[in-house]
Amino acid sequence: MSTPTSKLPDRLLGKVVADPDVAASHAVDASSTASEPSLPGDFTVVRARDLGDVVAVLEHAQATRTPVVPQGARTSRVGGAMATEGAIVLNVEALAGEPQIDAVEGYAVVGPGVVNADLKRAAEANGLFYGPDPASWETCTIGGNVATNAGGLCCVKYGVTADWVKALQVVLPGGEVMTTGHRTAKGVTGYDLTGLFVGSEGTLGVVTEVVVRLQPAPDPALTALAVFTSLDDAVAGILALRRDRHRPCLLEIMDRSSIRAVQAFGDYGFPDDAEAVLLVQADRPDHVADDVTRYAELLTAAGASEVAVADDPGESEVLLEGRRVMSTAFEALGARIAEDICVPVGRLAEFMRGALEVADRRRVTIPVSGHAGDGNLHPSIVYDRDDPDSQARAWQAFDDLVRLGLDLDGTISGEHGIGSLKAPWLGLELGTAELDRQRRLKGVFDPLGIMNPGVVFPGSSA
Ligand SMILES: Cc1cc2nc3c(=O)[nH]c(=O)nc-3n(C[C@H](O)[C@H](O)[C@H](O)COP(=O)(O)OP(=O)(O)OC[C@H]3O[C@@H](n4cnc5c(N)ncnc54)[C@H](O)[C@@H]3O)c2cc1C
Missing domain, CATH: 3.30.43.10 (Uridine Diphospho-n-acetylenolpyruvylglucosamine Reductase, domain 2)
Known part of the structure; x- marks a missing residue:
């Protein structure tokens, strides 16, 4: 209408x-x-x-x-x-006024339009820290982060948006203003409707205010960058870091195709024979240098051919540059579908090898990179937009990767959500009964089905 x-x-x-x-x-x-x-x-x-x-x-x-x-x-x-x-x-x-910070209670009240990086900076100015850091952090909003339960680079230590949201104000279809959750340190009254709205992708109501938890700021992070000539060794390094007593605050991987795309974009010093690059960071107060040195030793023991360790935050940023330009470097490759599969960390190698087979079988390029410490990978399926056959093969590869992730006990979205793009695949993971239960749950808040139809649930319309 x-x-x-x-x-x-x-x-x-x-x-x-x-x-x-x-x-x-x-x-x-x-x-x-x-x-x-x-x-x-x-x-x-x-x-x-x-x-x-x-x-x-x-x-x-x-x-x-x-x-x-x-x-x-x-x-x-x-x-x-x-x-x-x-x-x-x-x-x-x-809807993006200055975040209202209560340093004693340890929270901020934030408008949905506040940009993630601005909230992080406001917290930092008060000696506090807001964890979630999607790679789009300089642009994306807290409302969007809540709606997608956004993750990011530091989830391996600090968790996803849901771990930081205490309470919400939401406007429901019809205009009723509803609040969920608590500002107090604890609170267990009734069902956790905050948890329901986080990740609901605009299908239940519009988030108009968010209360997020803040915590004392960690120390500035230091980075180690490790180059591997074997993918299996790189994954062994990831597992060794996951077992360490002090969890890194960032653990990212770039595979051979990703490294080549980045090197084609600019020289970031990655050797030609690199099969994988790992980036790891430490930020534990008063122990940053010890921790990052120990991480570097673990990566060397796992078989890294080269490991560089930053001495200061400036050098840290330099080591991260190749990772930061990756998305832009991929744009230069052509049209692409950005995937977002999460598998158990122990099955990362199987997924990455499987993705290489899919790329071969479907004759498309698939650089694989992402948040290795969480098992959350972003294969980017690159195709020729002017060639319908290439486009069709790209979507076949997308379907193959979704199924590969599920076969490895993973999930079809680690952090990007389902949107309209992945809605046709939701039933594959949830099954008919669960899909139907979730549709009925939506109906409690949105009985006419007017909120973001076609998103999350396939074929829903107002
Ligand atoms: C370069 C790049 C890197 C990225 N890196 C990451 C990453 O590391 N981790 C990650 O998780 N994601 C990442 N993303 C995806 C994206 O940034 C996140 O999903 C982000 O949370 C979306 O925020 P947004 O403000 O842009 O929301 P939008 O894109 O505008 O909306 C996203 C969804 O939220 C809903 N929505 C938005 N605001 C509200 C609201 N106030 N109330 C109710 N629903 C709402 C929309 O309907 C939509 O379904 C990346 C994207 C890009 C382009």
């Missing part, structure tokens, strides 16, 4: 994006390198400025059965924030 602007409540009229080019830019997210985006013919972008605007949109949407797509910074890798036919795209980036 279309939403003529004239039918919107008066308070929203000045918040509708009128410029067609700007509106079109709000119709797509960062998954659009995965498939050619075809814009819906009819959608309306509303940029909310406050809670009242969000309430007005959801009252109107319920009354007119209009679909709503909640939207943050549009860095979704899975088509979670894309405009759909007849929908109101409700962008909440402007």
Whole structure:
């Protein structure tokens, strides 16, 4: 159903994006390198400025059965924030005041539009620390992080967004403002609805305020970079680090194809014969140098051909540069589908070898990299967008990788979520009964099915 602007409540009229080019830019997210985006013919972008605007949109949407797509910074890798036919795209980036920090209670009250890096900086200015750090941290919003249960590079020690969210304010379809959770250090009253909303990808309501836990800041991290000429040795190194008494705060892997893509982008000093590079960091207060030296020794014992250890945070950043440019380096390879499989850490080698076989079989390039310390890998399936056969083979490879991850007792999404891109595969992991139970749970909050239809659940429409 279309939403003529004239039918919107008066308070929203000045918040509708009128410029067609700007509106079109709000119709797509960062998954659009995965498939050619075809814009819906009819959608309306509303940029909310406050809670009242969000309430007005959801009252109107319920009354007119209009679909709503909640939207943050549009860095979704899975088509979670894309405009759909007849929908109101409700962008909440402007709900982004200064985070309110309570250093005694150890929390911050944050608007959903606050950028992840800004929250981290605000916490740091108070000697505190907010953990989750998606690689998109300079752009993505806390609302989007909550909606996707975002992870990142330091999850291996600090966990994912769910581990940091204490309480939420959410606007439900119809406009009711609901709060979940507790600001107190503990709290077990009733079901954990905070946990339900974290990771719900905009399918239940719109997050308008987030209370996140903060903790004392760790020391500035130091990095070690290890080069391996054997993938099995690299995985042995990962397992050795996982067994260490003091968990690294970052443990990333880049395979041979990833290293080559990065070296083609700029010279980051990786040798030609490298099969894998591991990056590991330590940040334990007063023990950073000891820990990173011990990690380097463990990696050498596992068979690393070279290990470089940073002496100071500046050098640390230099060692991380190759990892940081990786996403941009991959863009240069062509169109790609960014995968997000998580397997038990002990089965990483099997997954990475399996991905190489898939790449061979489907005749596509698949650099594999990611958060090795969590078993969360991001194979990037590169294909030629102008060649329908190459595109078809890329999607076959995507399907192969999903099934490979499940065969290895993994999950089809470690951190990016399901979105619209992976919705057709959700049933493969959950099974029919669980999928049906989850659909019914959605109906409790969204009985008309207007919240982000087509996202998470395949084929759902308002
Ligand atoms: C270069 C790059 C690197 C990335 N690295 C990582 C990484 O390391 N780890 C990781 O987890 N992800 C990563 N991502 C994916 C993405 O950044 C995360 O999913 C992020 O949490 C999305 O935030 P956003 O503000 O861009 O949300 P959007 O993309 O705008 O939306 C994402 C989803 O959240 C919903 N949503 C947004 N705001 C709200 C709200 N206020 N209320 C309800 N629902 C809402 C949307 O409907 C959509 O389903 C990366 C993406 C890119 C492009």
